[in-house]
Amino acid sequence: MDQLFVVNSRMQEILAGSLVKISTSIGKKLLNNKTQEIQRLNGIYKRLLTNAGVTMIEGEGRLAGPHEVEVTQPDGSVHKYTAKHILIATGSRAQRVKIPGEELAITSDEALSLEELPKRAVILGGGYIAVEFASIWRGMGATVDLFYRKELPLRGFDDEMRAVVAKNLEGRGIKLHPQSTLTELSKTDEGIKVVTDQGDVLVADVVLFATGRAPNTKRLNLAAAGVETDKTGAIKVDEYSCSNIPSVWAVGDVTN
Numbered sequence: 001m002d003q004l005f006v007v008n009s010r011m012q013e014i015l016a017g018s019l020v021k022i023s024t025s026i027g028k029k030l031l032n033n034k035t036q037e038i039q040r041l042n043g044i045y046k047r048l049l050t051n052a053g054v055t056m057i058e059g060e061g062r063l064a065g066p067h068e069v070e071v072t073q074p075d076g077s078v079h080k081y082t083a084k085h086i087l088i089a090t091g092s093r094a095q096r097v098k099i100p101g102e103e104l105a106i107t108s109d110e111a112l113s114l115e116e117l118p119k120r121a122v123i124l125g126g127g128y129i130a131v132e133f134a135s136i137w138r139g140m141g142a143t144v145d146l147f148y149r150k151e152l153p154l155r156g157f158d159d160e161m162r163a164v165v166a167k168n169l170e171g172r173g174i175k176l177h178p179q180s181t182l183t184e185l186s187k188t189d190e191g192i193k194v195v196t197d198q199g200d201v202l203v204a205d206v207v208l209f210a211t212g213r214a215p216n217t218k219r220l221n222l223a224a225a226g227v228e229t230d231k232t233g234a235i236k237v238d239e240y241s242c243s244n245i246p247s248v249w250a251v252g253d254v255t256n
C-alpha cells in the first residue's frame, strides 16, 4: 500500500517542478484513498477465501499443543480447534529504540496513517523502509534528515548500488547522516526536539523509527507444542517451511 504513497510523492515532485501549488489537504485525501483501497482489497480476499471453502475465524490465536489452536474471539470467548497441520503466518512488528522520549516517535505502522503530511521529518534507520519514507516525504515537499549506523544506507545490498542510492537521495534534497544516531527526543512548542550523538539538535514534526522488525511469536505459546525459535524469536524452519515439530509449519516474516 505504501506504493500508493511512493507514486503520489513522485507525482508531487514532478508537479512541484512545474510550479503547481501543492495542497496540504492532500494528506487526508491520500489517507482516505489508501483506506478505501485496503477495504476494497480486504473484500476481494474475503470473497476469494469464502468461495474456495475457507472458514474464517476472527480472533487472536495461540498454540495449545502440536495439533491444537486456541482462539480468543473479539467478544472474549475462547474456542479450541484441532488440525492435522498448523501453519503460522503471524508476521512481524516494528521495533522501537530505547531512548528518552521514544514515545514521541512513530513507526511505519503509523506513518501510513498520518492525517497531516510532515513538513520536517527525521528518520532513524538505513533499511528500505527508512529510504522509502524518506523519498515519499521528500517528494511531498518535507525537509528530511536520515540517520543510520553504517557509511551507506541499505546494508546487505550491493555496495555500488548503495553508493548510487545515497547519491540520488542527496540529489533529491534528503540530508544524510551516516554513522549517526538519535539520543533523545523531547516535546517543544516548535515540534519534537531531536538530539543526536554528534551533538546536533533538530526540530521535527515527525520522527520515524525504521530500525527493524521483530517476529510476532511472543504471544503464540509456542512452548505448548515445543516449537523452536532462534535468538531473535523467529520460528526456525527447514527448506519446506516446517518447524522442528512435524505438524507445525511457518511462513513469512515470523520465520528465521
Ligand SMILES: Cc1cc2nc3c(=O)[nH]c(=O)nc-3n(C[C@H](O)[C@H](O)[C@H](O)COP(=O)(O)OP(=O)(O)OC[C@H]3O[C@@H](n4cnc5c(N)ncnc54)[C@H](O)[C@@H]3O)c2cc1C
Pocket (backbone or CB within 6 Å): 002, 059, 060, 061, 062, 089, 090, 091, 092, 108, 129, 216, 219, 220, 251, 252, 253, 254
Ligand atoms: C512499510 C513497509 C513496506 C514494505 N514494502 C514492501 C515491498 O514493497 N515489497 C515487499 O515484498 N515487502 C514489503 N514489505 C514487507 C512485507 O510487508 C512483509 O514481508 C509481509 O507483509 C510479510 O507477510 P506475512 O504474511 O509474514 O505477515 P503480515 O503481512 O505481517 O501478516 C501477519 C498477520 O497475522 C496477524 N496476526 C499476528 N499475530 C496473530 C495472532 N496471534 N492471531 C491471529 N492473527 C495474528 C496480524 O494481525 C497480520 O494480519 C514492507 C513492509 C513494511 C512494514
